[in-house]
Amino acid sequence: MTPKLYVYEHCPFCVKARMIFGLKNIAFEKVILLNDNEADPIRMVGKKTLPILEEEGHFMGESMDIVAHVDKQNQPIVVGPTSPEIAAWLKEVMPLSAPLIMPRVACAPLKDFATTGARAYFLCKKEALTGPFNECLGKSESLVEELNLLLEKLAPMIKESNAVNGQLSTDDFHLFAQLRSFSIVKNAHYPLEVATYLQTMSKLSKVSLLDAVAV
Numbered sequence: 779m780t781p782k783l784y785v786y787e788h789c790p791f792c793v794k795a796r797m798i799f800g801l802k803n804i805a806f807e808k809v810i811l812l813n814d815n816e817a818d819p820i821r822m823v824g825k826k827t828l829p830i831l832e833e834e835g836h837f838m839g840e841s842m843d844i845v846a847h848v849d850k851q852n853q854p855i856v857v858g859p860t861s862p863e864i865a866a867w868l869k870e871v872m873p874l875s876a877p878l879i880m881p882r883v884a885c886a887p888l889k890d891f892a893t894t895g896a897r898a899y900f901l902c903k904k905e906a907l908t909g910p911f912n913e914c915l916g917k918s919e920s921l922v923e924e925l926n927l928l929l930e931k932l933a934p935m936i937k938e939s940n941a942v943n944g945q946l947s948t949d950d951f952h953l954f955a956q957l958r959s960f961s962i963v964k965n966a967h968y969p970l971e972v973a974t975y976l977q978t979m980s981k982l983s984k985v986s987l988l989d990a991v992a993v
């Protein structure tokens with residue numbers, strides 16, 4: 779039976795789980811849940827969280843557990859070394875993530891928010907973390923400037939366009955998921971190495987970027 783992967787389109791953790799199927803060319807059914815659907819995730823894994831993998835009536839949460847589980851099914855591909863430099867970069871960019879991404883995701887035409895209730899649920903929950911979205915958006919210019927500096931800093935760390943450290947590793951899941959979320963930010967400047975990595979990983983993993991709905 780084809781495995782089912784329950785996801786939100788905006789969600790970087792869901793991107794990690796989607797990536798392993800795309801990279802390994804394994805068929806799966808992508809099921810996009812409404813953001814205010816609490817009942818289904820709670821029924822499946824006991825809490826309101828995605829991604830969730832359903833296989834033969836069994837449910838698995840936690841994005842990187844799903845990656846490891848799918849990877850070991852036949853010839854593993856996520857076998858490369860990780861780099862402390864990439865972990866440090868992801869840590870450094872983290873404070874920019876919510877204020878730049880959440881307010882833009884909140885108004886994007888994604889299936890996660892196909893109903894007014896689903897969009898309102900997201901807005902309410904995430905504004906509690908970031909503060910009012912209009913205030914975040916008001917700081918866009920300086921936040922994008924900071925992001926651009928960090929993208930410049932990332933460029934020389936990218937060894938290959940299909941594997942940040944030269945061979946596919948868990949770093950690629952964390953890095954591509956983060957960069958794909960940032961692709962919703964209009965006017966960010968991607969150095970060539972970063973742009974090529976983003977496009978290549980999107981194509982190989984079959985996870986589309988959010989640039990089509992960038993704000």
Ligand SMILES: N[C@@H](CCC(=O)N[C@@H](CS)C(=O)NCC(=O)O)C(=O)O
Pocket residue numbers: 786788789790791792826827828829839840841842903
């Ligand atoms: N550690 C989990 C984190 C998953 C997570 O935080 N998912 C978010 C979506 S991006 C979620 O479902 N949050 C609950 C909500 O949005 O209501 C994983 O890696 O899968």
